[in-house]
Amino acid sequence: MPSSFGNRRRQSLRDRFHAIIERAGEWPADGLLIAGDLFEHDRVSRDTIQFLFSEFKSIPEVPVFIAPGNRDPFTPDSPYATETWPKNVFIFSKPQWIGYSVHDGAMTVHGFAFDAPHISRNPFGELQISKRQRSDVHVAVAHGSERGHQPPDKEEYAPFNAKDAAQDGLDYLALGHFHSVTPIEGDFNTTMYYSGSPEGHGLGDTGMRHYLEVEIKKGKTRVTPVPSSRIVYSSHRLECDGFESAQDVIEAIRNIAQQEEVRQIARIIYTGSLDPAIHSEMGLVYDAAAMDFEHLYLVDKTLPVEDYEELAREDTSLGAFARKLNDEIEAVDEAQRQRLERARHLGVAAFRAREVEIMGLERG
Numbered sequence: 001m002p003s004s005f006g007n008r009r010r011q012s013l014r015d016r017f018h019a020i021i022e023r024a025g026e027w028p029a030d031g032l033l034i035a036g037d038l039f040e041h042d043r044v045s046r047d048t049i050q051f052l053f054s055e056f057k058s059i060p061e062v063p064v065f066i067a068p069g070n071r072d073p074f075t076p077d078s079p080y081a082t083e084t085w086p087k088n089v090f091i092f093s094k095p096q097w098i099g100y101s102v103h104d105g106a107m108t109v110h111g112f113a114f115d116a117p118h119i120s121r122n123p124f125g126e127l128q129i130s131k132r133q134r135s136d137v138h139v140a141v142a143h144g145s146e147r148g149h150q151p152p153d154k155e156e157y158a159p160f161n162a163k164d165a166a167q168d169g170l171d172y173l174a175l176g177h178f179h180s181v182t183p184i185e186g187d188f189n190t191t192m193y194y195s196g197s198p199e200g201h202g203l204g205d206t207g208m209r210h211y212l213e214v215e216i217k218k219g220k221t222r223v224t225p226v227p228s229s230r231i232v233y234s235s236h237r238l239e240c241d242g243f244e245s246a247q248d249v250i251e252a253i254r255n256i257a258q259q260e261e262v263r264q265i266a267r268i269i270y271t272g273s274l275d276p277a278i279h280s281e282m283g284l285v286y287d288a289a290a291m292d293f294e295h296l297y298l299v300d301k302t303l304p305v306e307d308y309e310e311l312a313r314e315d316t317s318l319g320a321f322a323r324k325l326n327d328e329i330e331a332v333d334e335a336q337r338q339r340l341e342r343a344r345h346l347g348v349a350a351f352r353a354r355e356v357e358i359m360g361l362e363r364g
Contacts, residue, residue, distance in 0.1 A: 005295060009231075016198045016228050018055060020211050023226075025059035027213075031102065031109055032062055035176025035195070036069020036143030041078060049079050056086045063102050064089045065109045069143030069176050070157045073114040080113075095119050097127045097140075108133070110140040110170075114158070124160030129169035137216050138169055143176040146184050146192075153204070154178065166190035171216050172223075181210045181225045191221040198228040203267055206233045208260075231294050234259075234266045240302050241272040241345070246281035250288045257292035267297040273345070274302040306348055318351045 024032045039048055056064050066089065068074040074081060074093045085091065090100050092111040099110045112123050122144070129138055144158030146165075157177060165173060166188035173192040175184070179201065184192035195212040197205065209232070210225040236256050243249055253268060279302070290296045312323040325344040329337055 012230050013199050014051060016230060020198060020228065021055045021059055023213075024062050028059075029062050029213075030107055031139070032059070032064045033109070033139070033141040033174040034064065034066045035141050035174050036067050036114065037071040037176060038066060038068075039072050039079075041072050041075070044072075044079060049083060053083075053086060056089050060086070060088050062088060063100075063109075065100065065111060065141050066091045067111040067141045067143055067176065068092065068113040070114055070117050070119075073116050073119075075116065092141075095121045096123050101136075105136060107137040107139065110138065111142055114143060119158050122158045122160065124158060125164035127165070127167065127170065129167060131169075134169040137171055139172040139174065139214075139216070140170060141174040141176075145177055146175065146194075148186075149178065149182055149184060149194075151178060162186050162192060163188055166192065171219070172214055172221050174212075174214075179205050179209075180207075181212070183223070191223060193223050195225075199231070200229060200233040200265075203233050203235055203265075206235055208232055208262075229262060231263050231265060232260050234264045236266065236268045238268050238270050239272045240270050240274045240278075243274065243278060246278050246285050249278060249282075249285050253285070253289040253296075254292055257289075263294040265295040266293050267299060269299040270302045272302060273305045275305050303349075306345075308344065308348075311348070318348065321347055321351065 021032075023029075038052070064086075066080070068078070068080060068091070072078070072080070074091065076082075080091050080093070090109070092098055092113040095112055095115050097110050097112050099108045101108045110127055124142070124144055127140060142158075142165075144160055145154070145156045146162050147159055148162060150156060150159075154177075162184045163186055166186070168189060170190045173184075173190055175182075175192060175194045178194040178196065180194070180196045182194040182196070184194070193212055193214075196209055198209055198211045200206065200209050208227050209229040211228050213224045213226055215222045215224075234256075238249075238252055238256075240249065243252075256266060256268065257264060282298070282300070286296065286298055308322050308326055312319055312326050314322075322344070325340060325347065329340045329344070332340060
């Protein structure tokens with residue numbers, strides 16, 4: 001992406017963070033839980049730290065609890081350690097559970113910190129809440145990988161099993177690391193959730209993102225995911241067989257733009273066969289369709305349209321196949337023609353060892 005676009009994305013992230021902070025102050029929330037990866041340790045700027053200070057100071061009555069994760073570990077050179085944070089900010093600093101009691105003891109918030117990109121010890125399963133404490137509200141915030149919900153492409157950090165992390169007396173466990181809203185359910189009483197990131201970070205984070213509003217009353221915990229993305233990432237495959245003009249392609253792409261309520265950063269992969277006359281107008285297609293998106297990637301994986309009549313003249317097994325299908329297509333009614341044309345397309349693709357897209361005809 002051009003640098004100017006990257007600047008706009010960074011500002012969008014700040015705008016979403018500001019909106020969450022504003023909501024926490026207006027609600028008002030009894031606490032704001034940040035389960036790690038608040039910033040990138042290797043890239044964080046002084047201006048970003050100043051922005052965070054300003055945001056946290058704007059809600060002085062709301063305690064903010066930060067459990068540093070693998071991307072923002074609590075290290076000697078981290079801003080968590082070197083800066084003086086607002087008085088309402090509590091930052092966990094060690095890979096062991098520590099509890100802060102707030103609101104005159106009505107709520108205790110437990111948490112731990114990564115002390116390096118790979119934590120030196122994993123404290124999941126070690127949190128203890130004594131019986132005399134259990135009349136209070138207890139919540140915890142931590143960063144790590146719950147094994148039963150680990151995405152296949154996500155690296156493991158501080159891995160744990162949900163049943164080991166849950167315990168009687170712990171009302172809610174706020175988790176960080178996975179980028180999508182993920183409830184962790186099982187045979188235990190503790191409510192556990194990953195909130196995910198409030199904005200997508202790339203094409204691996206498609207669709208709407210959220211933050212969570214959590215209410216705990218009389219031992220009951222209610223979690224409400226709140227849509228927060230101002231821009232969403234999306235990825236699509238556009239089957240081009242049957243398009244008769246560049247306008248058909250433009251309209252198909254514009255329809256994709258209407259699938260989300262907010263603007264998209266979209267990757268659209270053209271597949272199938274595309275007439276050379278349309279292919280020559282793809283610059284026009286991009287310029288016409290791009291205005292409906294925040295940013296648009298077009299990836300061309302189309303194949304030239306086959307001339308089946310010319311192919312049928314070849315004295316080869318492929319030519320014989322084309323002749324047979326051509327003759328059958330001429331002899332059937334319209335209801336059968338589409339299936340035979342698709343069979344011809346798949347057969348020629350198989351002869352040429354090309355990848356093909358699966359369509360409804362094959363599933364039927």
